[in-house]
Amino acid sequence: MFYLTNFLVKSLIQPIQYLIVVFFMIEINKSTIASWDRFYRANFINSLSGFKSVSLIGTKSKDGIPNLAIFSNIVHLGADPAMIGFINRPKAAAPDTIRNIEDTSIYTMNHIHPGMIQQAHQTSAKYDASVNEFEAVGLDMLWRHDCAAPFVKDSYIQYQLSLSDIIPIPSNGTFLVTGYIESVYLKEDYREPDGFLPLDQYQSVTSLGIDGYYQTEKIVRLPYARP
Amino acid sequence: MFYLTNFLVKSLIQPIQYLIVVFFMIEINKSTIASWDRFYRANFINSLSGFKSVSLIGTKSKDGIPNLAIFSNIVHLGADPAMIGFINRPKAAAPDTIRNIEDTSIYTMNHIHPGMIQQAHQTSAKYDASVNEFEAVGLDMLWRHDCAAPFVKDSYIQYQLSLSDIIPIPSNGTFLVTGYIESVYLKEDYREPDGFLPLDQYQSVTSLGIDGYYQTEKIVRLPYARP
Numbered sequence: 001m002f003y004l005t006n007f008l009v010k011s012l013i014q015p016i017q018y019l020i021v022v023f024f025m026i027e028i029n030k031s032t033i034a035s036w037d038r039f040y041r042a043n044f045i046n047s048l049s050g051f052k053s054v055s056l057i058g059t060k061s062k063d064g065i066p067n068l069a070i071f072s073n074i075v076h077l078g079a080d081p082a083m084i085g086f087i088n089r090p091k092a093a094a095p096d097t098i099r100n101i102e103d104t105s106i107y108t109m110n111h112i113h114p115g116m117i118q119q120a121h122q123t124s125a126k127y128d129a130s131v132n133e134f135e136a137v138g139l140d141m142l143w144r145h146d147c148a149a150p151f152v153k154d155s156y157i158q159y160q161l162s163l164s165d166i167i168p169i170p171s172n173g174t175f176l177v178t179g180y181i182e183s184v185y186l187k188e189d190y191r192e193p194d195g196f197l198p199l200d201q202y203q204s205v206t207s208l209g210i211d212g213y214y215q216t217e218k219i220v221r222l223p224y225a226r227p
Numbered sequence: 228m229f230y231l232t233n234f235l236v237k238s239l240i241q242p243i244q245y246l247i248v249v250f251f252m253i254e255i256n257k258s259t260i261a262s263w264d265r266f267y268r269a270n271f272i273n274s275l276s277g278f279k280s281v282s283l284i285g286t287k288s289k290d291g292i293p294n295l296a297i298f299s300n301i302v303h304l305g306a307d308p309a310m311i312g313f314i315n316r317p318k319a320a321a322p323d324t325i326r327n328i329e330d331t332s333i334y335t336m337n338h339i340h341p342g343m344i345q346q347a348h349q350t351s352a353k354y355d356a357s358v359n360e361f362e363a364v365g366l367d368m369l370w371r372h373d374c375a376a377p378f379v380k381d382s383y384i385q386y387q388l389s390l391s392d393i394i395p396i397p398s399n400g401t402f403l404v405t406g407y408i409e410s411v412y413l414k415e416d417y418r419e420p421d422g423f424l425p426l427d428q429y430q431s432v433t434s435l436g437i438d439g440y441y442q443t444e445k446i447v448r449l450p451y452a453r454p
Contacts, residue, residue, distance in 0.1 A: 024414075025385075025412040025413060026412065026414075027410060029411075030309070030409050034307070036422065038306070038307065040421060041309070041422065042306040042307075043421050044418070044424060045303065045306040047423055047425075047426060050279075050280025050281065050282060050431060050433065051279075051280055051426060051431070051433035052303070053276050053278055055276075074276050074277055076276045076314070077396060077401055078398075078399040078401060079271075079273060080261070080268060082260050082268070083399060084275075085314075085396070087302050087312075111277065117449070118449070121452055122452050125454045127454045136454070157275070164398045165397055165398060167394060167403070169304060169403070170392055170394075171310060172304060172305040172310060174304055174305060176396070176403055178396060180257075181257065181260065182256070182257050183254060184260070185252040185253065186252060186253040187251075189253050191271070194266065194270050195266070195267035195268065195269070195271035196270040196271070196274055196436050197270075197271060197275060197435075199278060199435055206277065206278035206433055208423075208424075208425075208426055208443075209448075211448050211450070211451070212423065212447075213445075213447055213448075213449070214427065214446055215443065215444050216441040216444075217442050217444065218439065218440075218441050219432065219441055219442055220344060220440055221436075221438050222344070223438070224437075225350075225351045226353075227353060227355075227358070227363070
């Protein structure tokens with residue numbers, strides 16, 4: 001009886017399950033994606049890869065003009081030395097932040113809480129290089145004596161970086177900008193005993209696609225996995 | 228009266244506000260971070276940069292051994308052509324996925340929902356290259372006829388990529404792996420009319436730090452920003 005059941009599962013039920021999974025999923029291939037209207041494609045592809053680490057990057061041009069822009073493709077690169085990277089679009093599309101970092105090597109990253117989403121999103125508008133986005137969108141600058149770039153005063157988590165490398169991504173003209181963490185500023189000390197920062201308590205939002213903003217709720221922290 | 232108030236605000240209240248913000252924030256500098264125990268530092272720095280696009284990457288070695296590993300530093304690179312990148316740690320620390328991609332050029336990304344967090348996290352254990360992590364952690368493989376790499380059957384959003392470039396990051400031995408999206412599979416069609424994928428409806432989780440998993444709730448989608 002066991003063998004019969006086992007035989008039935010292996011020979012009948014598993015292939016049927018497979019067919020159900022494969023045929024009932026919506027399949028979208030490369031040529032369909034290429035055929036879409038560019039706004040539809042941008043919304044779909046930008047959201048496909050998942051929720052993003054959205055932050056505001058503050059810089060100052062060599063002529064002294066402050067700049068603020070929202071970036072959502074931010075990666076952790078390493079903890080020792082502490083390094084973070086972000087993707088900058090091609091220079092023709094997003095010239096100011098990357099040029100200021102090239103010129104000054106200093107920039108700040110500032111988390112976004114729900115009370116500042118409107119202003120943060122507005123920094124994505126294509127302002128002229130002569131415009132100070134802090135003033136244009138209505139966010140206060142915070143200058144610290146040892147940092148040439150402005151912080152966002154109302155941000156609950158702020159940190160300063162110094163440029164490591166600007167790495168061109170050959171396939172599409174984007175750049176990976178990597179930097180060293182110089183200092184970190186926290187509005188409240190919610191650190192857990194092992195150093196973990198519960199960003200939900202800081203109300204840091206995550207972004208999705210080009211224009212979606214989400215809050216989070218913790219499901220679980222899991223222990224270090226061993227084989 | 229207006230001028231007096233204005234004078235008082237400018238000369239007294241703003242500097243006091245500034246001092247309150249600056250002095251009441253917790254400041255952590257580079258040398259403090261370098262002095263921390265490495266686990267404390269890893270937890271802190273990994274969570275500092277924000278919520279992450281966590282997914283499972285499926286590959287197959289040239290000897291035919293399937294591999295599955297969790298990655299959380301995933302970036303959107305461009306929509307036309309549709310490209311996604313991820314950060315791979317130094318090869319000594321995380322050798323299998325990057326080697327399989329180098330050898331075969333094909334890999335899959337698979338979103339994680341709350342019902343598979345335990346198994347997904349367990350793929351971060353350092354299994355020997357001879358181990359099939361799908362079997363080790365208890366996730367079913369799904370093979371599609373036109374893809375040499377396995378998908379995660381239970382994943383609600385799955386997509387196939389072909390390698391574009393493996394770009395070394397000079398400062399710390401990590402790599403940015405970039406790839407082209409070949410095809411996308413959705414368990415349900417929750418696409419919004421403009422192509423946006425509401426990942427909260429797919430129950431896709433976001434990760435924080437090394438070991439934190441979060442669910443999300445939409446706050447808002449905002450219109451395209453203009454100056």
